[in-house]
Amino acid sequence: MSSVFYTAEEIKFKKEIHDWLQENIAPLVQPAIDGDYNAVKKAMILMGKKGLCGAIHDPKYGGTGKGMVWESILAEEVAGINGAIEMTRLVSASLFGMPLATSGTEEQKKKYLPKITSGEWIGAIAMTEDTAGSDLSMMQTQIVREGDEYIINGHKRFITNGGEANVVSLYGVLQNIEDPNPRKRITGVLVETTTKGFEITERYDLAGMEGASVARMEFKDMRVPVENLVGTEGQGFAILMSELNVERVGMAAACVGHAQAAFDIALKYSTERVQFKRPISSLEGVSFRLADAAIKLQAARLLTLEAAKMIDAHKEKEATIAASSAFAFGTEMELEVTNTCVMTLAGEAITKRTDVVPCAWRMAPVMWVVGGTTDIQKFIIQRELYGPFIKKKKKVAPKPKAG
Ligand SMILES: Cc1cc2nc3c(=O)[nH]c(=O)nc-3n(C[C@H](O)[C@H](O)[C@H](O)COP(=O)(O)OP(=O)(O)OC[C@H]3O[C@@H](n4cnc5c(N)ncnc54)[C@H](O)[C@@H]3O)c2cc1C
Known part of the structure; x- marks a missing residue:
């Protein structure tokens, strides 16, 4: 995490959350993967108590009101622990919670948001x-x-x-x-x-x-x-469309989290695994692949941060293209980076279905599909790019003559 782009407070928060998640949520991952949904519910309640389901919500309804940059840090960190737990949190707090926060009545917000931010209820x-x-x-x-x-x-x-x-x-x-x-x-x-x-x-x-x-x-x-x-x-369609930027940035951050967790393991493994009497990290075929992965990971993180900052700055128009770009790049980065990680671990990844690397690898196509496929993100990006040309064209069109 670069100190050039994040504040000291954000870096401190990321480190604290990382350690807290390792201690409190990581032990729930295996039971969750094995199908014990109580483990997911427990994770939600623990995260709710810690304030991790409310970064984008008003303190009036149990949120912390920290905004989208903090939410993206959270999404990355929770996704680094487990994709299913993060998706549960993201969908409940953001996809369910945001349309309610922006378009719901005061009674609805009072009734449901505190239950969502506390992790007590799942949306x-x-x-x-x-x-x-x-x-x-x-x-x-x-x-x-x-x-x-x-x-x-x-x-x-x-x-x-x-x-x-x-x-x-x-x-x-x-x-x-x-x-x-x-x-x-x-x-x-x-x-x-x-x-x-x-x-x-x-x-x-x-x-x-x-x-x-x-x-x-x-x-x-x-x-x-x-x-x-x-x-x-x-108004439903308009509400859905207006909240999608928040969802996409959260998803983009989750892509970074899954890929980073797999990458950390693959990088370390490459220094430990010895073949042909030397660590595989000394083979450029391996280390260059990991170098490519590191570049893409950081690029995805920065695109996500840019989009999150635009949302926090209420630059809705710019946020649309930025959020879809971060999400599209993030999903494709995750597909590539997790593939690299599987290649690095080779048999170790294929034979341990519930380990971090194979889980992140299987998460990658899920991220490509959910929240609007990556094709749809590209459709949005090109629509935004061509928009001004189409409007200009309309302006110069000759007016129909009267009579
Ligand atoms: C695990 C999971 C969780 C989900 N969670 C939710 C949820 O909580 N709530 C919810 O409402 N939905 C949810 N979805 C649904 C998800 O949003 C849709 O699956 C997704 O939007 C794609 O729809 P589809 O699967 O019907 O594919 P289709 O729309 O049939 O697309 C098929 C293919 O055609 C391409 N395509 C379609 N239209 C275009 C276009 N205009 N330009 C270019 N390519 C195009 C797509 O990119 C894709 O490759 C979830 C899906 C999954 C798999």
Whole structure:
């Protein structure tokens, strides 16, 4: 961590958190990977007590209000301990918590945010459906307003924390709005998972991020009070899009954390493993690969820091391209760096499925997919790059003649 880019206070915080996580959360990793979700819940409560679920939340609701740079330091450090535990924390505190913090009512914030920042409750966000992956405007879940209630029918799939969450921020299409643009009908509501009509219909057997709860859920005539509306009716899509920068920077930081943890092990291993009567670190085929990995890791960290600082400075427009750049670069860096680490450990990595290096390696494609695939991040980046040209073109277009 470079002292040129981080303040002394941030560096101190990172070191303290690193040591605290090693002592308190690392022992919970193996049980979590083995499928004991109580270990994940315990990690959430411990992190909540330590203030690690509230960096982006107001102290009024149990947060620390430290902001996005601190949140990115946290995401990196927790991800360095374990990807599943970090994703649980990130989804609950950020993906569930942020839309609520910015668009929720005072009552909603008072009711849910302290439970989220304390780690006592786990939140989830449910957008993806069978027909709506990268294109969320294709969601089919129906919300019908009837008096003081919303009646919800439909399903969501691939929902992180889904099988264990206490509360879900659910997005569907409000049938009472007549607008040909489906995005203008998407509406968000808060749903407690004990609500009648809410059912978990599948718990996915994950090929990475083992220990996390990712589930499919279905809603049959599920009724929630209108007080649970997030923002206004039809504002759901806009709310989702406006909060994505925070999510992307958190995800980018997590990519750095997974890759750094694997890299530290691979670097050390290369100095210890002797073949052909010398440590493999003396072979340029090995050490140059690790040098490349170190360059990419630091580049990813700095892109993440830049985007985090833009969010803290409320530079929303610049933050969009910066957050997608950090996330896209981070996912591709993680794929490459964790591959290098597996190559360095060779058989040692392939035969120890739950060790840090193979876990980070399997986490890499997960990061490429979640929170909008890396293709979608590049789509956003090019859209932002070409935006001014398209606007200019529109300006010079000849006006239609009257008559
Ligand atoms: C482990 C895990 C956890 C998840 N957690 C959540 C969650 O908590 N909440 C939630 O709502 N969702 C969640 N998701 C869903 C995730 O956000 C989607 O899987 C992701 O957005 C991609 O959707 P898809 O899988 O349907 O792929 P598709 O959208 O079908 O994409 C298939 C391929 O086409 C490419 N593609 C699609 N459109 C374009 C385009 N316009 N330009 C270029 N390429 C394109 C994609 O990049 C990809 O390579 C999770 C997914 C996983 C795997």
